[in-house]
Amino acid sequence: MLKGIGGSAGYGVGRAVIISEGKPEYVSVEITDTESEIKRFEDAVRVFVEKTQGMADAMRERVGEHNAEILEGHILMLSDPFMQDEIKGMINSGNCAEAAVDSVCDMFITMFSQVDDELTKQRATDIGDIRVRLLKILTGTPDINISEVPAGTVLVAKDLTPSMTAGIVKENVAGIVTELGGKTSHSAILARALEIPAVLSVDNVLSMVSDGMVLAVDGCEGNCIIEPSDEEITEYQKKKEIYLEEKAGLKVFVGRETVTADGAKVHLYGNIGKPEDAEAVVSGDGEGVGLFRTEFLFMGADSLPSEEQQFEAYKKAAEIMNGREVIIRTLDVGGDKDIPYLGLEKEENPFLGFRAVRYCLANEESYKVQLRALLRASAYGDIKIMVPLVTGVEEIRKVKQLVGELKQELDKAGIAYNKDIQVGVMMETPAASLIADLLAGEADFFSIGTNDLTQYTMAVDRGNAKVAYLYSAYHPAVLRSMKNIIEAGNKAGIMVGMCGEAAADTLLIPLLISFGLGEYSVSASSVLSTRSTISKWSKAEADKLAEQALALSTEEEVAALLKANVK
């Protein structure tokens, strides 16, 4: 049995499909029969064109014209006579087709990426994409489309990037196993949203599993069995039934208010990545959306989504929520969330680098497109704007100033928006926590992002398995930080919510009740279990436990106390 981290609860058994992204390996050989090598290249181009046209047609139907045109643009680029001549020229001088394609694409990528113009830079990304797909055809590397894997598939990958995960059809995926990632990595968050069992951080799993092998996945305990015996399969199926029964037992909480045992009402919202996910929040009985991670909108595209495209997406979420609150976070790019067409430079420390509000304020024009789309969409529901990775008062002031300017523009143009739209701060850095009192004077609301708050407070990369033992919201430093933020927000009379994964943590919830958290935003699938846990605790009981927890010195002691008091 292989051990990893349980990234998404549940049990699944299925056949492995290995997902390998990136340039396939090839051996560069010297060619004497250049004529047949050129024919091999031309055949590959033909296959490329057929496949790409097929993808573009499917895209046109599913996503719309714009994305289809980008793919058709790839066909045009590869058919460009200059590019074709360069590749054939290299083959004529004795290079194999793979080496010729690889180095000519390299040449174009270098050329395009040096130009200081976004559109031209984007072409470098396009050529990179063309290269991988063409090399896959030449080397016979299977090209896996995640959205087309057969039913009963267990996806096995180094890591699942958010854009890869976005293509998953949940009915067909019985489980996910990866070599990298932790509980709060984006692949884990998405797996939970899709309710697919996932085991992450399984060392060397790619070298042990090949396509078609049967895998049993236990996302609760973080276990994975390769080629399980019949008894093991039966055992997993039983566990799955019990797990699903327990889940069904939570149905009594559907339609109920979210209240503590002594009747204090709190808000219980859902986190989403795409507008359509709001439907899962509604069917999961969430009372609003506490976090719309807009970066998925940007990742799912091949270029910056226009104001119109963004407006439609935000409006759609607001309409699905039908008047209930929808907190939309502005672009949180960087860290583990790469958006290739933005052409961000590789950084030594991406989590400490040019990301989120830092990137947005440095690219004011594209940030204004998003803010304008958000303002326009606010005419269609209760939309609130949330700013990620804030470390100082000047950042929130600047965002509010931009929002103010855009409001004036919209007024002049006679375009409707909510004049009282709230702008809140995502509290996820130690700096924000330490100046929570100052930020509370500027922000309309707080939402604690415990995934990052834990990462930055503990100085631990949230996806690094080697230091995962330090990554815990039960650590006294993280507990104190959360308490400080909640108290500062409450003192200033603003709403304090939590949209990090800790908001759904059964063990932690009594402490959050005691600290005075007003809003919990969790994955749609955790709404009912969170409501159930909240209903079991009175403020007095929660206070007693919090007092004991805060008197402890280590994470281990806190964890043991919380486990001993679970209801």
Ligand code: PEP
């Ligand atoms: C967080 O940091 O807690 C959070 C909710 O945001 P993300 O996981 O997208 O960084």
Ligand code: MG
């Ligand atoms: Mg965050």
